[in-house]
Amino acid sequence: MLEVLPQLPADPILGLSAAFKEDTNPHKIDLGVGVYKDENGDTPILSSVAKAQTLLLEKETTKTYITPQGVQGYIDGMLELILGKGHPALLEDRVAAVQAPGGCGALRILSELLKRCNPDTTVWVSDPTWANHIPLIGNAGLNIETYPYFDKDTAGIKFAQMAECLAKVKKGDVVLLHGCCHNPTGADLTKEQWHAVLDIAKDRGFLPFIDIAYQGFGDGIEEDAYGVRLLTQNLPEVIIAASCSKNFGLYRERVGLAAMITANSTIKKSIQSQIQFVARGIYSMPPSYGGALVDIILNDEELKHEWQNEVNDMRVRMQSLRELLVNKLAEKGAQKDFSFVTSQKGMFSYLCITPEQVQAVRDKHSVYFVNSSRVNVAGISLKNVDQLATALVDVL
């Protein structure tokens, strides 16, 4: 029976990692997979996380299952982090939430929940969006449409076209928005644009689905929550998928959150039962470990402060790498103006060069990044920036 299924091509991003590993050039540069790296190219365990691990080791006395919704201290800590203290939906008991296996797990179970609400749901995603949004949402059986987002020619958001498109979506459609640090472009909505999206959502009656996977990597932990807070304070229903992979560096522990702002506490109870039912049918119980670590950090003033400093350090470093690259490119005589890279946010930048140029940089200079021209800014370092700029100028 199994022979009916053909071998699938390698995932483009994971395939890139494999090609990078095989490359024997000692000066190869990896700007592919979206993982934070330090100056040495390592992804270390955050110091706050290491301390939480020691505390957890002392405090954990059993490995029995946790509750279906997950570690409650984690859920409460994350909701406060994302929505802010004293958010009306929290005070009014209108938020259903479960710990999910990573942001991906959250995106998937929320998509399954939407399917249960209406099997014909259409989800609008930005053009472009993170490649994995498509299978995570589409494999749940939802229809996917795209709205205009990024203009490669101006290296900015096509907001007028985006707004025009959203103004035509049907009531009950779902619009996926990146809470901050848009993946893959690094181009984020301004405050004014978030307000405009809110007005259109009120007018059209669409449901915002906010994916926030990089809180703290853009302008700051509080600043990056501007859009999600604005929409959840002003609309009766918003759904949120969050991830702790990047800002807590907990990639392999698979820590995410699926949250649903509902119109009232009665609906919240139904939705809480529904999302737990969905999760039960896929993976039953969430894993405890990563959520337990985040619970310890967010509920301990000293550790939380240390974690906030670590996130700030990662953000500031990525911003300085953006500036470094732009200056180096100018110094090497690049004809193209790359200054837009410094205003993009988070871990990714779209260099707005052609797939052929991306391929040439890979073939001639062993610099690896995605064909769309998305680079992982955290992969740049003081050691490799000169070589990177030389390679880019050469192929341009």
Ligand SMILES: Cc1ncc(COP(=O)(O)O)c(C=O)c1O
């Ligand atoms: C936009 C976006 N959403 C969600 C995720 C999910 O991350 P994870 O499942 O590793 O928590 C990622 C990870 O790269 C992402 O870039």
